[in-house]
Amino acid sequence: MVQKARDFASHGAHGPQGNVTRGTTHTQRMRRVDRWMSGTRAGLLRHGEPLVVDLGFGASPSTTVEMFTRLRSLNPALRVHGLEIEPERVERARAAQRDGLSFGLGGFELDVSPAPTAVRLFNVLRQYREEDVEQIWSLLTSRLAPGGFVVEGTCDELGRRATWVTLERGGPVALTLSTHLATLGAPSDLAERLPKALIHRNVPGERIHAFFQAADAAWAQSTAVAPFGLRQRWRFMAARLKEGGWNLLDDAHRWRLGEVTVAWGDVAPGR
Ligand SMILES: C[S@@+](CC[C@H](N)C(=O)[O-])C[C@H]1O[C@@H](n2cnc3c(N)ncnc32)[C@H](O)[C@@H]1O
Known part of the structure; x- marks a missing residue:
């Protein structure tokens, strides 16, 4: 119930x-x-x-x-x-x-x-x-x-x-996403598991929505590295996000685990 x-x-x-x-x-x-x-x-x-x-x-x-x-x-x-x-x-x-x-x-x-x-x-x-x-x-x-x-x-x-x-x-500092890569279709699959503060915010105009759009686009571009495995694919995606200006607080050591951590200010609710 x-x-x-x-x-x-x-x-x-x-x-x-x-x-x-x-x-x-x-x-x-x-x-x-x-x-x-x-x-x-x-x-x-x-x-x-x-x-x-x-x-x-x-x-x-x-x-x-x-x-x-x-x-x-x-x-x-x-x-x-x-x-x-x-x-x-x-x-x-x-x-x-x-x-x-x-x-x-x-x-x-x-x-x-x-x-x-x-x-x-x-x-x-x-x-x-x-x-x-x-x-x-x-x-x-x-x-x-x-x-x-x-x-x-x-x-x-x-x-x-x-x-x-x-x-x-001092308050929120980061959002971390962590996923089992073999069952992931695209990074935005994680949107349904967002914490309460963000679960209703994955809509156009919100930062978390822009983040998932950028992550999905980078994931789609990463098919070239797909033969090297899903970890490489996730790493490639995270590296593209970082190059694109997203403030990622972690590095390839964590990305290889299917994780990525972004600064709270980049995804916080509010347009
Ligand atoms: C869905 S269960 C989650 C259990 C476990 N943390 C997990 O994720 O597998 C949520 C539990 O949090 C408890 N809970 C809800 N609000 C709470 C609060 N303010 N303080 C302590 N426990 C709370 C509920 O009684 C319930 O047992």
């Missing part, structure tokens, strides 16, 4: 901030964003005893456990805390607790200690209102430890297509 979007603060100022939504999840579907965090933010996550929060882990804690395993391999002192607004899901998840991994009841207020170095928020804002996103982002980023970040995104059931916004204390 599709639930109607409500004001996210409808629980009042004292309980967990947000609304209970469907708990749909699937094992391994967050592997792309986990790989990005452990690859591009390794320096930060290796430092000290960071706390990483998985906010809205869903009906099963499996993707939180997977993130814990991945990030702990960077730093055995890193801790992961899964937060959920639905109490029965928290109770069930507690069976998976272990040294360094815990679960609790909570919402956007991120009432945890110490302040989190990283927050992963995936497939949570889908059922919220677009006009609430900015306020939710501000609440989350205000709770971050210095140098910390939030990844707020969406993926498909099997995790073959994922997109996320990276936010720092």
Whole structure:
């Protein structure tokens, strides 16, 4: 059943901030964003005893456990805390607790200690209102430890297509697209997995629409390198985008993974 979007603060100022939504999840579907965090933010996550929060882990804690395993391999002192607004899901998840991994009841207020170095928020804002996103982002980023970040995104059931916004204390900094190349028709196939702030903005006149148009055009031009494989094709596409003036924040090391990260200012909503 599709639930109607409500004001996210409808629980009042004292309980967990947000609304209970469907708990749909699937094992391994967050592997792309986990790989990005452990690859591009390794320096930060290796430092000290960071706390990483998985906010809205869903009906099963499996993707939180997977993130814990991945990030702990960077730093055995890193801790992961899964937060959920639905109490029965928290109770069930507690069976998976272990040294360094815990679960609790909570919402956007991120009432945890110490302040989190990283927050992963995936497939949570889908059922919220677009006009609430900015306020939710501000609440989350205000709770971050210095140098910390939030990844707020969406993926498909099997995790073959994922997109996320990276936010720092000052606000959004980038949009990342990450895809399984063998099942991709064109880069704009990812548009249906955009985060809430952009999902309704893939229309003429919006920057994200121009970005997908440019990416599709570069993808179409890249057929000459297709015999060298799909990774080469994606790399070629990203290189063309960069030459065309798009402010890509990553390089060929990430492009070969079927990833591309563009500065938020190049795709932010608003004409
Ligand atoms: C669709 S599931 C996503 C589960 C998992 N993150 C994934 O992507 O596989 C969304 C979950 O977020 C929870 N949720 C929604 N709003 C929340 C909030 N403000 N704070 C904590 N959890 C929230 C819902 O109760 C639901 O269990």
